[in-house]
Amino acid sequence: MPLHNADIAAIFGEIADLLEIEDANPFRIRAYRRAAQVLGEFGRDLRQxxxxxxxxxxxPGIGNDLTAKIREIVVTGHCAQLDRLHGELPPAIAELLHIPGLGPKRVRALWHDLDVQTTEQLCRAARDGRIRVLPGFGEKTERRILEAAEVHLARERRFKLATAAQYAEGMVAYLRRVEGVERVEVAGSFRRMRETVGDLDILVIAAAGNAVTEAFVTYDEVREVLAQGNTRASVVLRCGLQVDLRVVAPESYGAALCYFTGSRAHNVALRRGAIAVGLKLNEYGVFRGDQRIAGETEESVYRVLGLAWIPPELREDRGEIEAARRGRLPHLVRREDLRGDLHAHTRATDGHNSLREMALAARDAGLEYLAITEHSRRLAMAHGLDAAGLARQIDEIERLNETLTGIRMLKGIEVDILEDGSLDLPDAILARLDVVVGAVHSRFDLPRTRQTERILRAMESRHFTLLAHPTGRVLDERDPYDVDMSRVIRRARERGCALELNAHPTRLDLLDTWCMAARDEGVPVAINSDAHSVRDFDNLRFGVGQARRGWLEAKDVLNTRPLAVLLAWLKC
Known part of the structure; x- marks a missing residue:
């Protein structure tokens, strides 16, 4: 039974959760946490x-013991250690760790003192007032836990785009090998490059009488078959992701692809446009009366409605239909437009590879320049550099550039923006750099006015180049901090600095709407990988997807510029 890297990472993450609840050795817990992170972000297939x-x-972080466990999981689909932990602890208790405000110590207390094992039991205990009496909790904490637990129960499970891609790409490759299948395409929010995906919609053209739905429901990763017929089927994969299959006729393929790509708001607007000119639009085509006049391709559907074809990433009913009608759709940025990357780390701080290894990997990824931006001293957990350490790396980069061909390394830093808005390193060392990336890594809880003023003050530094992951959010882990992004964008325009679109799949920060606002203000956006290893440059594709959702063209993106043009901009 095939397992993806995300499955193995999830097993190690769950082991770490359960070990924490058992109050196990913290070094063991950290080892599993790190392994889960490394494997979840790893670009190559571990099975292969x-x-x-x-x-x-x-x-990084994978020794002989963890390698043996990876092999065990790949071969058997199970991990004996996880099975043992499940036998020792209540089955659903690890889910409590995903509720904001509940760490392992509190989960242990709730379990041992109140026999709380599930989210539902947690809500009941909070409503009964039983949590507040436990040491270290109190009435306010009880109320916050109840609110967070209720939100958690109500939230639809969604998968990060990069995680969904592992399952989507495997399923598509499998279906393309089925005899008689002519075309396979993933539609839905995945095709629109939404940052998270609730389910997958797959469309197939297949020869008449083909048994593609039978092949679909017998795919090795299917846990449950929800429905099956001749032209449609629905399953749930072992990871919990629902996948729906539609077999469509060639003459309807474009209409079906448009319909199932969405978004709902975009489709409603298209149907209204069709009705306004006496036509009917549905998943089978565009009809004048009973006659189908378009539907074989998406282009034919849009054309008969008087529209240019609209890229999937724009289909959110944010003005794209009017732009298509007037011939004013943007020429969206593409991955191949990126000439460089302005945010990357090496093993000098919390990265996993050397300067040379990162340089060669960037060159292999088609890039012409790469800025090395280690963490600064304030971020002790990442072994941030002080001024002396940064000076040594500057010298090392300059020596390396003398030997490299096809790639230029830029000298940079990801410098912490301190609570008062000052930067974590002195001007004397920042002046020696090509790129200064400012980042908020602490005090995410500051009030809106103070958080905004903190960032605005940092941007006033004459060395400040761009603002990293501008809202600070981490998908499924941390909400954005409260900041007035409109003011930040306006100040960036006035100062002549840039904003980052961090392409790491857990961030995808800027939001697409703020990308649009930056474009409207003329503020350049840098699509950066935030690479911590040689494999992470592949994440740039997800950043490009987010940029396209934000209507960005190549001219709006800072690192599409040739090196000479970029260096001139940096020196302004």
Whole structure:
């Protein structure tokens, strides 16, 4: 039974959760946490690496013990240690760790003192006032826990785009090998490059009488079959992701692809436009009376409605239909437009590879320049650099550039923006850099006015180049901090600095709407990988998807510029 890297990472993450509840050795817990992070972000297929005899201990934080467990999971689909932990603890208790405000110590207390094992039991205990009497809780904490638990219960489970991609790409490759299948496409929010995906919609053109739905429901990763017929089927994968399959006729394929790509608001606007000119639009085509006049391709659907074809990322009913009618759709940025990356780390701080290894990987990814931006001293957990350490790296980069071909390394830093808005390193060392990336890594709880003023003051530094992950959110883990992004964008325009679109799949920060606002203000956006290893440059594709959702063209993106043009801009 095939397992994706995300499945293995999830198993290690769950082991870490359960070990925390058991109050196990913190070093063991950290080892599993780090392994889960490394494997979840790893770009190559671990199954194939094992089959090819590659040594997984070369991966950061993966020793012989974890390699053996990875092999066990790949071969058997299970991990004996996780099974043992499940036998020792209540089955659903790890879910409590995903509720804001509940760490392992509180989960242990709730379990041992109140026998709370599920989210539902947690809500009941909070409503009964039983939590407030426990040491370290209190009435306010009880109220916050109840609110968070209720939100958690109501929230639809969604998968990060990069995680959904692992399952989507595997399913598509499988279906394309089925005899008689002519075309396979993933539609829905996945095709629109939404940052999270609730389910997958897959469209297939197949020869008449083809048994594609039978092949679909017998896919190795299917946990449950929800429905099956000749032209449609629905399943739930073992990871919990629902996948819906539609087999469509060639003459309706474009209409079906448009319909199932969405968004709902975009489709409603299209149907209204069709009605206004006496036509009917549905998933089978565009009709004048009973006659189908378009539907084989998406282009034919849009054309008969008097519109240019609209890229999927724009289909959110945010003005794209009027722009298509007037011939004013943007020429959206593409991955191949990116010439460089302005945010990356090495093993000098919390990265996993050397300067040279990162340089060569960036070159292999088609980039012409790469800024190395280690963390500054304030971020002790990432072993941030002080001025002396940064000076040594500057010298190392300059020496390396003398030997490199096809790639130029830029000298940079991801410098902490302190609570008062000052930068974490002195001007004397910042003046030696090509790129200064300012970042908020602490005090996410500041009130809106103070958080905004903090960032605005940092941007006043004459060395400040761009603002990293501007809202600070981490998907499924941390909400954005409260900041007036409109003021930040206006100040960036006045100061002549840029904003980052952090392409890491857990961030995808800027939001698409703020990308649009930055574009309207003429503020450049840098699509950066925030690479911590040689594999992370692949994440740029997700950043480009977010930029396209924000209507960005190549001219709006800072790192589409040739090196000479970029260097001139940096020196302004």
């Amino acid at each position: 690496m094992l089959a090819d005899g590659e040594d997984l201990t070369a991966l």
